[in-house]
């Protein structure tokens with residue numbers, strides 16, 4: 468496995484709401500030591516940088532593969548994501564899975580530092596560096612039976628309940644293995660997907676694949692929380708790694724192979740953009756409970772001002788309406804239920820009726836979906852004004868084992884050899 472460079476370098480600047488989001492980003496090569504980000508102005512597209520002050524390229528940024536948690540959870544979303552689920556071949560067995568996870572772990576570590584893949588290298592990403600590449604691997608509930616580990620399947624992987632308004636396409640849901648590949652360059656992300664996919668054969672085959680995107684680093688004059696395709700500032704009130712209870716909310720404590728791991732819920736949520744865009748900005752804001760221009764709560768202040776759900780307008784109505792998304796989803800309204808949302812937009816052309824096939828690849832990490840996504844979605848599906856503009860079309864739940872560190876060789880080793 469590739470060794471991980473540990474040279475210390477400053478982390479990229481984070482948006483106001485990013486709080487303590489750790490990007491674990493290092494820069495290699497000639498520019499090491501320089502901070503990259505729009506605030507520093509060093510990566511403005513088209514900017515001419517004098518040779519002697521050459522800045523590190525976006526491609527040079529890298530995120531450590533090794534650590535107590537897998538990469539791709541606490542880091543802010545990269546500009547590009549490739550999501551894929553794989554089903555194990557009937558004859559692969561535990562040995563086949565073990566060999567695959569070893570190969571994927573080696574490959575993820577190599578690609579994260581900008582080395583070529585050890586096998587199936589196709590040069591798609593040549594010259595583009597690791598571009599903050601992360602590879603995150605998860606196990607679906609169906610995997611455990613197939614490799615004789617049914618008795619070790621955690622209860623947290625029990626199937627999600629059906630929610631009102633669900634329109635789930637099972638062929639684009641679930642899967643034995645899940646992979647999230649994030650990078651700040653589309654070619655780097657696709658390269659990693661292609662290599663992992665080829666390495667998977669014949670032990671596993673792709674069940675479904677989805678591509679998404681988020682704001683590119685340096686796109687705004689200063690670091691800001693990103694927007695979704697409805698135009699809203701999205702991601703403000705996420706738990707922050709600096710919160711005292713962050714780890715308890717987001718990371719599992721056991722069994723041993725999951726200690727430091729997390730459970731991720733995926734929902735491919737199509738947005739009914741034609742209907743949404745027909746609303747006035749005022750109505751759109753009341754469906755969310757935040758101002759569209761800057762993400763400030765309708766109870767007042769700026770984006771980061773704590774939400775006041777009791778605040779009333781002069782006419783006595785609630786400043787944040789009863790069916791506003793942030794009121795219905797708030798941890799205080801759901802017994803403290805919390806999750807780390809790390810979604811990406813998608814835009815996959817148009818449907819037969821001419822409407823855009825576009826929306827949110829909603830991804831939420833949590834220590835236990837029964838105390839995170841499930842109670843919140845149960846409430847949202849019934850009482851959220853926004854839900855009439857959304858269609859949940861695909862779904863998945865995966866155990867994301869702890870990261871590789873110390874003497875461990877590959878992701879999931881403690882499960883498969885424990």
Ligand SMILES: C=CC1=C(C)c2cc3[nH]c(cc4nc(cc5[nH]c(cc1n2)c(C)c5CCC(=O)O)C(CCC(=O)O)=C4C)c(C)c3C=C
Pocket residue numbers: 695697699700701702703704705734736738755757774792793796797798806826827829840843844847857
């Ligand atoms: C079950 C969980 C959630 C789903 C599904 C979901 C879908 C979804 N959300 C938006 C847009 C926004 N969501 C915002 C906040 C927010 N959303 C959830 C949960 C789900 N959202 C939570 C727990 C919160 C935080 C609530 C709080 O404590 O304030 C916001 C506001 C900005 C922010 O805090 O991120 C927006 C905007 C869309 C478009 C969507 C489905 C496509």
Ligand SMILES: [Fe+2]
Pocket residue numbers: 792796
């Ligand atoms: Fe939301």
